[in-house]
Amino acid sequence: MSVKRNSVLLLIQLMCYFSSGSCGKVLVWPTEYSHWINIKAILDELLQRGHEVTVLTSTASILINPNTTSAINFEVYPAPSSKQHLEEHFSKWIHEWIYDTPKDDFWEFYSLVQKVFKDYSDTIEQLCRNVILNKKLMMKLHESKFDVVLADAVGPCGELLAELLKIPFVYTLRFTFGYTYEKYSGGLTVPPSYVPIVMSELSDQMTFMERVKNTVYMLYFDFWFQIFDVKRWNQFYSEVLGRPTTIYETMGKADFWLIRTYWDLEFPRPLLPNFDFVGGLHCKPAKPLPKEMEEFVQSSGENGIVVFSLGTMVSNMPEEKANMIAFALAQIPQKIHCEILILRVSHHLHRYYILPCHFFLFRAGFLRAPYTQQTLSESYKKLTHNWTTTIILIRFLINNFSDIDSILGHPKTKAFITHGGTNGVYEAIYHGVPMVGIPLFADQPDNIAHVKAKGAAIRLDYRTLTSADLLKALRMVINDPSYKENAMELSRIQHDQPVKPLDRAVFWIEFVMRHKGAKHLRVAAHDLSWFQYYSLDVIGFLLACVATVMFIISKCCLFCFQMFFKTGKKKKKE
Amino acid sequence: MSVKRNSVLLLIQLMCYFSSGSCGKVLVWPTEYSHWINIKAILDELLQRGHEVTVLTSTASILINPNTTSAINFEVYPAPSSKQHLEEHFSKWIHEWIYDTPKDDFWEFYSLVQKVFKDYSDTIEQLCRNVILNKKLMMKLHESKFDVVLADAVGPCGELLAELLKIPFVYTLRFTFGYTYEKYSGGLTVPPSYVPIVMSELSDQMTFMERVKNTVYMLYFDFWFQIFDVKRWNQFYSEVLGRPTTIYETMGKADFWLIRTYWDLEFPRPLLPNFDFVGGLHCKPAKPLPKEMEEFVQSSGENGIVVFSLGTMVSNMPEEKANMIAFALAQIPQKIHCEILILRVSHHLHRYYILPCHFFLFRAGFLRAPYTQQTLSESYKKLTHNWTTTIILIRFLINNFSDIDSILGHPKTKAFITHGGTNGVYEAIYHGVPMVGIPLFADQPDNIAHVKAKGAAIRLDYRTLTSADLLKALRMVINDPSYKENAMELSRIQHDQPVKPLDRAVFWIEFVMRHKGAKHLRVAAHDLSWFQYYSLDVIGFLLACVATVMFIISKCCLFCFQMFFKTGKKKKKE
Known part of the structure; x- marks a missing residue:
């Protein structure tokens, strides 16, 4: 197996050497199950175009199998538990979600979903720690001189890896609850009046009460529900990077976001220049059946x-x-x-x-x-x-x-x-x-x-x-x-798209490698605090100006009136 | 000349007939000077791909010359004045803008700019009336069975033509003051905290005072400055369409907006799925010099x-x-x-x-x-x-x-x-x-x-x-x-773009022709009133709910307190 893979890798290197385009080295932080199937389509295309692809996978990985004949280079790190244990864990979460969450009770439903995600968060954090705190592995990754990290945003760590390796990173993402990452890290705007919030099961044509429901969902996901234990992750990231930071801030440094939907499935909504919607990238034309x-x-x-x-x-x-x-x-x-x-x-x-x-x-x-x-x-x-x-x-x-x-x-x-x-x-x-x-x-x-x-x-x-x-x-x-x-x-x-989704996804990964990022596509909103972003300081200042002007005018009027009144009184007295 | 053009047109028809892709008929509502040079690049490419292109041009047109050897079909309608008169008019406006506007006095500057635009608006309206109210011409356009209108949004009329001909339309646009059309007709969001408003000469990296300036510009363009005499246009459109409507509403029906910038010149900002930034589409590689x-x-x-x-x-x-x-x-x-x-x-x-x-x-x-x-x-x-x-x-x-x-x-x-x-x-x-x-x-x-x-x-x-x-x-x-x-x-x-700007522009025009519009890219915001768009009704409802709950709770507390107080008093009396 190893000999076969080495010869494939050698072939890729030779292709790179003789090809006119530059070939890059891609480090991948994947997520399990269907997420892996989707990202694998991108990795296969990257390999086809002569890039070197290294996937970080744990010893407990379920679908990400290092023993395949693929030209992907797998970097296996130890997991805190066995594959069977992880699989059982996933099955348990799914089972809880499907069978144990009371659909009719909003609060109880999302409390249970949050519990499921708390477990998931702990597992991902443990896997992340096993990579980041593994000095030998990190040294090896440093020495490999990767050009880009491709990470599934639903399981954090890719952004931390990129930050430590000082390389740009690209996300692939289907969604997060209430579009939380997309909003707070990506900078997207999601107006609740016409963009149905994920999990709401609404369309973009909403009645008044549906818009109320959508807004309640947005408020709930914004201020109550936490996909991950954000405080713990913030602390972990701050410790590792040696400066106070947050997971959202680190994720916000993403150069490009590849969203796994398109306007066939998704309802049209505002986007940003560094977001591309590449849904269906894994689909292929039908071949004749056996x-x-x-x-x-x-x-x-x-x-x-x-x-x-x-x-x-x-x-x-x-x-x-x-x-x-x-x-x-x-x-x-x-x-x-x-x-x-x-x-x-x-x-x-x-x-x-x-x-x-x-x-x-x-x-x-x-x-x-x-x-x-x-x-x-x-x-x-x-x-x-x-x-x-x-x-x-x-x-x-x-x-x-x-x-x-x-x-x-x-x-x-x-x-x-x-x-x-x-x-x-x-x-x-x-x-x-x-x-x-x-x-x-x-x-x-x-x-x-x-x-x-x-x-x-x-x-x-x-x-x-x-x-x-x-x-x-x-x-x-x-x-x-x-x-x-x-x-x-x-x-x-x-x-009917100008470029096929898979080609667009690969183009932007290659672009980020060629240009060492995609800074020209990144909105300046990332440099603003939330009150600056919503212009609250500016509104406050303008209101203060208006208030001052009105105060001065009213004082002047009052003064004139008093002067007039006094003069009148004096005249009366005289 | 006519024989030559007819043979070119015949050739195009033959190309259409034998080509596998479908060829469409494009009606163009252009704007003069550099706008024409830019849209002409798109028209030439459409012709190259076998489409039939008809440009509406007045007898007073300055650059849009029907006597060229181009395969474009020109539909010439009478202008209220001569070419020389129009040219002098344009020269006068430009001269006023360059030399007569006091740069240091914001209010006077924009009052004069508005005056210039008022004249421009009157001229365009007159040209528009000469087409729309010309029964013979409109009948001819109806009979021609066009597939799409391609219009420069800076000079209205294209959208009215499309509405009357019952066909979809695509805009090409560089900008409008304060992004007014883009916001109120296109549905774009333009946050003043990081998107420099057109004419402000600011970048996306703004100091506090620059953000104040940007917000003032936005407020000014939103609530004071009018590119055109909107009331007059609303009345004209309502008269022609036989129902109360506004120019913004009619423009809002655009299927696609081709914006003539890209993220090299423009600072990144929120966009929508039916906006594409195709700046530089007219540029070509250098050829050897004579x-x-x-x-x-x-x-x-x-x-x-x-x-x-x-x-x-x-x-x-x-x-x-x-x-x-x-x-x-x-x-x-x-x-x-x-x-x-x-x-x-x-x-x-x-x-x-x-x-x-x-x-x-x-x-x-x-x-x-x-x-x-x-x-x-x-x-x-x-x-x-x-x-x-x-x-x-x-x-x-x-x-x-x-x-x-x-x-x-x-x-x-x-x-x-x-x-x-x-x-x-x-x-x-x-x-x-x-x-x-x-x-x-x-x-x-x-x-x-x-x-x-x-x-x-x-x-x-x-x-x-x-x-x-x-x-x-x-x-x-x-x-x-x-x-x-x-x-x-x-x-x-x-x-370094996945598709060249010219190809993207032509792709979306062809897309709109193929699919008779691009409804799947159009945000549902178009169906909302402004207070629905900003969720003001929902916020009002939710606040009312909270207030009612708080009122009931406080009433209950008060009732309980009074009951307790009365019982206490009674006991004391006893």
């Missing part, structure tokens, strides 16, 4: 196929829920004649959710969820020829066929049942597939609210979901042509 | 050449001023050895300012400013061989050699003396040439203030200008390497 798979898809006839996925993070759906979904999906072929279901593979987790098949397989007593590659292989062997379509599916799963773009982009695909993760929603938008959204947590409810507002999706509630609801929704998005039309319109917007 | 010209430039030796231009709008500089400038420039070859001056040609006006030569020629008694092509030809004949460099210059002028890009982009060019017009400043930025700015009016003082703040120019005051000042400034920008370095940095920013 022969067996193509036959399988073609066998669906005119009714086509439906794609199902619940993303990379859900690993232990209750059996009852799975059965309920499977029961609904199993009815489609009978009711809408010959609808066939293909399943998205959580291939990075090596764990598969094959819900429609699940229904059959479960009934046949072959399987129990969750499935691993091993149990699938075993059940495959046990299966009789009655289960041909299921067999074909399982065979593709076992062969790690997981090119979701080729499946979603197939002309036979009629709908996508999704949890609403940004990556998945963008894949559907890219290929113009209408959606049935069953959002679970994080930005998923918002994503689905957005595509629903744009007429390309129906939203279902996971907790109260019934088979009948799912069936009805699925029939609606398939049979009502407006959903397909709207999905195609979003797809046209996604495809 | 042989004689190249020899002439090469003869400057190591010291190189200096380029001089006062733009397209100045046609009657006082002789005393011209002499003073010429006197300074004439000293350069003696002091900085062999500096040779090439002059920018106001070729569209067929009037030439050849100031350095002027000095010699004037002394020799050959010429009197302003020169016309005819007087230049005559004086050329009269000249003796002693004036070789001057002769060569004049010969180029007579031969209409006016490729400013090739002269500014020549490696021998050391500096550019400019009035600071946006086009000229962008040509200098594009080719990385440091500037000596002598701003005259409009955005020129601001442009020069910006390049000065970025270390690529020295600013001189036209009214108080002395030969010594000009000489000193010129020597400084040539001999102090920081000016060249900073100019080169701006040039690198200009060249």
Whole structure:
């Protein structure tokens, strides 16, 4: 493995040496799960263009696998716990978020979400400390002379690394609660009157009461909710940098922000010159399916196929829920004649959710969820020829066929049942597939609210979901042509850009490397305190001026009046 | 001429027919002088790509010449006055602005500027009426089935045309005073704490008193100064559209705004998804100079050449001023050895300012400013061989050699003396040439203030200008390497963009044609009233809620206290 990677790296160096453009060295501070899948698309493109990419990953990393054949250089640092422990931790947080947060009680819901984030913050801080305080590793990073840090802003540390290595840094970010980082570190303005706050599930067309709700959300996220234990991070950053500073101040030094949405999914809102919206950068055109798979898809006839996925993070759906979904999906072929279901593979987790098949397989007593590659292989062997379509599916799963773009982009695909993760929603938008959204947590409810507002999706509630609801929704998005039309319109917007999102993302990283930053794109607001930013000092001064002038005028009037009065009295006396 | 144009148009139609991309029909509402030069670059590119371009121009148009060999289709409508009259009018306004406005008296200065704009507004309104109320012309435009209107926002009417023709429209705009149109029609936010207001000549790094000045400018432009007689325009638009409307509301329907600056000249500030900054779109790489010209430039030796231009709008500089400038420039070859001056040609006006030569020629008694092509030809004949460099210059002028890009982009060019017009400043930025700015009016003082703040120019005051000042400034920008370095940095920013500005401008026009608008880029702020936009109703509601709760609580407390008090009294009585 090592020999293979070294030869790839050597090849890159040679490409750099002979290429006309300058090649740079990129240090990456990634985040797990779908965030990694997204940033990986950028890293692959950077490698393609001859740059050297080094990813910092812990020994407990879940998806970021240093043992791949990729040309990425992995710098592995020790984690405070094992991979299994971290994975269990993540699963626990997700489970708490999905099942334990009371949706109807705003305060309790966000108290629990905050608790989840408190745990996440502690984990990230521990990982960050393990890098920053590791003198040997930091020395090595210093000596490597990187040109830029590419960091996922949702897990801090990248900015501290860049500050210590004295190099510029670029963020990749989907969102933070209430756009807190984007506002307080990035300098974005987010007017609550027409920009729906993240987590509010509102669109940009708000009624009066919706605007009240949006403003309350903004106030809550601005003054109450804390994504991270900011005080602790501020203290840590101040200690490390040897001067009083804050995490927001350090993050505010970002040269460029790559936001992982675009104006197809996102509602238009104010931006800044050093923000670019590169949503859908990981999407690719559909390739022809393998022969067996193509036959399988073609066998669906005119009714086509439906794609199902619940993303990379859900690993232990209750059996009852799975059965309920499977029961609904199993009815489609009978009711809408010959609808066939293909399943998205959580291939990075090596764990598969094959819900429609699940229904059959479960009934046949072959399987129990969750499935691993091993149990699938075993059940495959046990299966009789009655289960041909299921067999074909399982065979593709076992062969790690997981090119979701080729499946979603197939002309036979009629709908996508999704949890609403940004990556998945963008894949559907890219290929113009209408959606049935069953959002679970994080930005998923918002994503689905957005595509629903744009007429390309129906939203279902996971907790109260019934088979009948799912069936009805699925029939609606398939049979009502407006959903397909709207999905195609979003797809046209996604495809019709002056430069593809991935190329723009890579361009700005390269720009920051070439110019050692992008200072010309950085608003001067970063140099102002909050009261200067809102011109409160200027307003105070102008009001004081007006007050002084009015005071002098009134005093003069009073004086004149008194003089006149006195003269009158004197005259009367005389 | 007509046959030639028809064959070109036919060729375009054929190109359209056989090309894979769809070709559209663009209707253009242009503005005169440098605005036309800039928009013409876009039109030429649109023609190149196979689109049909129709420009509305009046019989009195100054630069927009329907008798050119261009493939542009001109729709000429009658003007209320002659070309000469309009030209004299423009000259008068410019003269008033440059010479009659008292720079030190803010109120008087802007009162006079407003007067100038009042005249301009009346002229544009008259031209607009001549189109809109011309039934035959409007019928023809209706029948032509245009796909988009491309309008210069500084002269209204384009938006009304688009509204009547029921087609989308795209703006091209450099600026409006206080960013009024951009704010009230475009929806941009312009925080006065870090965005210098146009005309303030401030940078984005402001002291407290500068922020006070900036805020005062903003308040003045927001609540006092009126670019146009808005009431009259509102009435006109309401009459024509048959419903109560305002000019700002109609302008607010623009699908896209192409702003003619970029972050090299402009300080970074908030923008919106339907704004793109395409400054420098008219600039082109330098081509080799004609042989004689190249020899002439090469003869400057190591010291190189200096380029001089006062733009397209100045046609009657006082002789005393011209002499003073010429006197300074004439000293350069003696002091900085062999500096040779090439002059920018106001070729569209067929009037030439050849100031350095002027000095010699004037002394020799050959010429009197302003020169016309005819007087230049005559004086050329009269000249003796002693004036070789001057002769060569004049010969180029007579031969209409006016490729400013090739002269500014020549490696021998050391500096550019400019009035600071946006086009000229962008040509200098594009080719990385440091500037000596002598701003005259409009955005020129601001442009020069910006390049000065970025270390690529020295600013001189036209009214108080002395030969010594000009000489000193010129020597400084040539001999102090920081000016060249900073100019080169701006040039690198200009060249290092994901897509060239011209391509971006054309892309968005084509996008609007393809999608019949760009609604997905338009913020929902357009649907809000000003108090909704600033969430004043929501704030009022929330304060009322808080006040009600506090009132109820205090009433309850009071009631409890009274009850307690009464019980106490009763007990005491008992």
